[in-house]
Amino acid sequence: MEGLTKIDDLGHPRVVIVGGGFAGLELAKALRDAPVQVVLIDKQNYHTFQPLLYQIATASLEADSIVSPFRKILGKQDNFYFRLAEVLAVDTAGQVVETTIGKLRYDYLVLATGATSNFFGDQRMQRNAFTLKTVEDAIELRNTVLYNFEQALQLGDEEQLNSLLDFVIVGGGPTGVELAGALSELRQHIFPNDYRELDFKEMDIHLIQSGPVLLKGMSANASQHALESLREFGVQVWLDCRVKSYDGYTVTLSNGEKLITRTLIWAAGVTGAPIAGLSKDCMMPGNRYCVNEFSRVQGYDNIFAIGDIAAMKTEEYPEGHPMLAQPALQQGHLLGMNLARIIAGQKPEPFEYDDKGSMATIGRNHAVADIKIFGKEFHWEGFTAWFAWSFIHVASLISFRNRLMVFLNWTWSYISQDKGRRYIIGKPRPSITEEEAGEKAIV
């Protein structure tokens, strides 16, 4: 590990950041001028703009438009070092992080590891369901959706056909709603032209939501509008309904109904990914680390947590802030300022969440938005919200190049009503077996 030892000579305290999502990346940037050595550790060599993963899965965007290599984003920041590795454990007494590429000393450790899908212990579900947390998840889902239709062309059996053409999405939050909307657009505008031999009346899209409303946490207006729009687009929305089991083929719902699908997408909940070596005392429900208003993990002086993995209890948010990009970005930025203050012997500033509102898109010209501007709330829906959603998402992307590419792709798709990234690069998840497909006839 010569590379790292070389830079030890600088004599600056070392801040090790685990995870380069919104929180970790923002922190690394905020430390640009601080007298520290910043070491970012991530399993990927790129930052992912997670809110648009569903667009990769539905052939609207290519992965390269929403990811940026860390070395490209921060290559010019002198105090920035990156290591492609996974963290295995923390030795808090020795101030050492154990990783897949060796041990790494730290002066300040920041956990920004985000959240993973929560299957609530259902291992069969975990094995069979698709998730949408990484670029590789999204590419696998895209490949599988397309491969389903290629396979369906060869099938005569009605139930087998439905198992390929029907999709079940579990979870009525933004990811579930946006994915259901995008799939219904594909069904309406794209697939019937690509697969003229299939009858797309056979393609059902189910959205299962455990509670009584979609987009929980948004305004009642937004929830209602989302529900109506999705139903108008032909999505079958099941409210107050849970999935009891899924064996890769049959979905059993809490109301006793059964659905057949080989493609169930799990967007129903997330959980933190705890790191070995930290005391259990600082864990909150949902595997989030309990932090104080300075993002300091309970019981530790020099360990911090930001973003989804952190739960900062406040009066307004007794269970911690929502697991969204905005709190992550704001916590990352403030911690950067605060670490500089702490090192300079100054007092850190407490975190205050500036909730700018939230939004979700449902399809062409359809979105909902609850926006807060100077403390005032605005509710938009339909075209205005959709336009605002598009604008804000383009503006939030990391590099100018990505902004330009996404803008061009969206403009193009809007005008042509096309979603062009319909290729199977890499492997789809194998689904139908030869026996299931039945006899192969000469045709």
Place this chain on the structure above:
Amino acid sequence: MEGLTKIDDLGHPRVVIVGGGFAGLELAKALRDAPVQVVLIDKQNYHTFQPLLYQIATASLEADSIVSPFRKILGKQDNFYFRLAEVLAVDTAGQVVETTIGKLRYDYLVLATGATSNFFGDQRMQRNAFTLKTVEDAIELRNTVLYNFEQALQLGDEEQLNSLLDFVIVGGGPTGVELAGALSELRQHIFPNDYRELDFKEMDIHLIQSGPVLLKGMSANASQHALESLREFGVQVWLDCRVKSYDGYTVTLSNGEKLITRTLIWAAGVTGAPIAGLSKDCMMPGNRYCVNEFSRVQGYDNIFAIGDIAAMKTEEYPEGHPMLAQPALQQGHLLGMNLARIIAGQKPEPFEYDDKGSMATIGRNHAVADIKIFGKEFHWEGFTAWFAWSFIHVASLISFRNRLMVFLNWTWSYISQDKGRRYIIGKPRPSITEEEAGEKAIV
């Protein structure tokens, strides 16, 4: 296989095309208005613009800019049908193609399966070398190149370091020359900024050519200019030299020299991929099918071969036309016209190759071009050739969207001197083991 049986009712003769490269795709297009049913079979659901694969491998372009889904290109052509499958054998007596998804009857069969890398029987080389024939090859190479540097950061041992930083390219044709040039650009402009902790004087790029000149088949001027440019860029070019063996680590050359690398790219020759069931009599050296001037495979009435897999012997080309995009496109187009003529009881027209010349790019502002316009030859090199190369490649891409995207990417890269697609999405080939990396110290 209901899908296919449905369309049998049209009563038109069925043309089955195996392979959607330049030749197969052009043929499918040319049959647009012919009274036939066109069935294209390919292992991928997209066409690949192979001449730019090296740009994916070197992080200049993303895959989506150079591929197009067949269903998107030809979805509006009424007589076009696509099946994602691999052909296993042909039953020429029964007029049936056996595929991985079942059997398929044909009236006319067109083989357009292209060529694969030729390892001349060296199985160890085949196992250890990288190739550059598919998008997935190119992505694997890109991932591995980047992962090499990430790993190199952790190494102290000089030889291990060189095994990761050094690259050996075998074959001095366009692919080898273009890849060597692009790697040298990465070494000069990109990697030193990304990996400040590494010394890029340690990164060697070797290009091994069995004959006395690079770009064999182009003009002496072009060959000489390519050689000089590459040497100027710091590429070590070995002429009249062959690789005797490669075990994944040590390259032994015919002149006795040994090179150390974990990344050897094989661009040294191609061979056709013969299909079981066809007579051996129609095979030529290099596993190409011997065809007459109408692209008809020797000994068969209704089987044709076009593109790299076909060898049409002429006075000027006694071993068949060069295995390039131009002959493939022209053969595909003419065969489309000829099949319509044959079905209408008219005489087909013999093929005549219109050689428009050839070109290769070496790097920023550097390319060589031998262009034929109205029978006159023009030799360009340097900026003019580079500009012509760029223009012709953009114009040759399949869709307007791809043209726009590649044009924007190249303009962007040219101005910013950046190659931005530097992410590891999917798996790199595993290279260095834990034992090889040595003791992991606390740093």
